[in-house]
Amino acid sequence: MRHLITLEDVSSAEIERIYAITEDLKTKFQAGIREPLLPGRMMALLFEKQSLRTRVSFEACMTHLGGGSILLGEDAGFGKRESIADFTRVLSEMVDVIVVRSKKHSTVEEVAKYSKAAVVNGLTDESHPCQALADLYTLREHFGSLKGLKLAWVGDGNNVAVSLARGCAKVGMSMSVCAPEGYQLPKSFVDKLKQQVPGADITLTDDTTEAVAGADAIYTDVWTSMGQEAERDQRLKDFANYQVNGKLMAAAPKTAVFMHCLPAKRGEEVTDEVMDSPQSIIVPQAGNRMHVQKGILVWLLGSQA
Ligand code: CP
Ligand code: NVA
Numbered sequence: 326m327r328h329l330i331t332l333e334d335v336s337s338a339e340i341e342r343i344y345a346i347t348e349d350l351k352t353k354f355q356a357g358i359r360e361p362l363l364p365g366r367m368m369a370l371l372f373e374k375q376s377l378r379t380r381v382s383f384e385a386c387m388t389h390l391g392g393g394s395i396l397l398g399e400d401a402g403f404g405k406r407e408s409i410a411d412f413t414r415v416l417s418e419m420v421d422v423i424v425v426r427s428k429k430h431s432t433v434e435e436v437a438k439y440s441k442a443a444v445v446n447g448l449t450d451e452s453h454p455c456q457a458l459a460d461l462y463t464l465r466e467h468f469g470s471l472k473g474l475k476l477a478w479v480g481d482g483n484n485v486a487v488s489l490a491r492g493c494a495k496v497g498m499s500m501s502v503c504a505p506e507g508y509q510l511p512k513s514f515v516d517k518l519k520q521q522v523p524g525a526d527i528t529l530t531d532d533t534t535e536a537v538a539g540a541d542a543i544y545t546d547v548w549t550s551m552g553q554e555a556e557r558d559q560r561l562k563d564f565a566n567y568q569v570n571g572k573l574m575a576a577a578p579k580t581a582v583f584m585h586c587l588p589a590k591r592g593e594e595v596t597d598e599v600m601d602s603p604q605s606i607i608v609p610q611a612g613n614r615m616h617v618q619k620g621i622l623v624w625l626l627g628s629q630a
Contacts, residue, residue: 327625328437328444332454332491333521339624340495344462346627347620354389354616361391362623367420368394371403371436372447373427374551378587379447379455382614383424390619395420404432410439417442421626425449428552443625450484450552456586457488459617461496463610464542467582472497477540477577479503479533479569480594481560482510485546485586494518494525501528503536505563533567537577544584545569545594561593570596574604582606 328334335343353360368387370380380396387394397403403412409432416423417440425433425444430451437444446454465471476493478486482504490510493500502510509529519525530536537543548564549557574583583595583605591597599605 326441326443328440329454329621329625330433330437330444330446331452332457332488332495334454335495337495337497340458340461340492343458343617343620343624344465345620346623347462347617350619350623351616359389361389363387363421363626364391366390366392366422366626368392368422368424368622369397369416369420369442370394370447371397371401371416371423371425371427373403373432374448376426376447378611378614379424379426382618383447386615386619386622390622392421409435413439414441416440422622445621445625448484450550452488452491453484453586454488454491455614455618455621456485457492458621459613460489460544460584460586460610461492461498462617463584463606463613464498464582466609466613467606468541474498474541475539476500476542476544477503477536478544479536479567479573480545480564481508481548481550483508483546483550486510487514489544490515490518490527491522494522494527497524499526499528501530501536501540503530503533503567505531505567508563533573534576537573537581540577540581542582542584543569543574543577546586547588547590548594549590564594568594568596569599571598571602574599574602584610587611 384394413436420442422443424447425436426447427433427449430449433446433449482502490500515527548560583599585607589595
């Protein structure tokens, strides 16, 4: 059984396969055709944290593909009424895929351990692989191809940054990660990635201007992620010089695009001016969550039809 827990679970060729399916289905969708490639398949969405994009995009894509979905929120008692192992064994008797958004990364790994169904990570404290796949697809649409592009990450070296770093390495993009001290991508992670993906081009810096020089995309995320609310005051101070604003965008090439996984805290990590600028591709980026997740679901489940 294949799962998508981190981007370690997909090869570069499989990412291309997912993108080929996505492109085909998106073209058909735009022509009004919703091809039911997964009729009768069931997806459970297990969420321990809030979501708009991940929840709606997965529900919409499963419906378009001819399957169904069930949202399991607080009332399912996940992690409370019974062990995660028992919960998962039962759930995976009845559904084909389980999307999990968990507080701890180890929870989604535990679900994958006991599941007979495919498990997809819908965000943990450590990674957000579906987001990164949709982001890179968005850049592929915008620039025509990915190889040789440079992504500048300005902000917290968090879950989204980790998945983007893996993704960039796998598709032949370079990534410059700019974060204040204490918030950078873990060096152990970067070292391991460079071993796993020969040629991975990941640069760490604390200089925002250096990071965006020559970049094709400038990307940021909230300074305080879900679950870190108690650290908010400290983080506001630590990230004060890391805002993506008009001045920073002016240090990047004019052709660079602005990206954000959303939700954004306008006025903190990014200004209104940048969010709403012609360079901003945040809305099609979010829309591609749905299209790329169709590619992911068909890739994961299609061969077991
Ligand atoms: N980007 C993202 O995952 O958004 P949600 O938290 O709304 O799902
Ligand atoms: N880093 C953010 C991403 C939200 C999609 C968080 O974990 O809250």
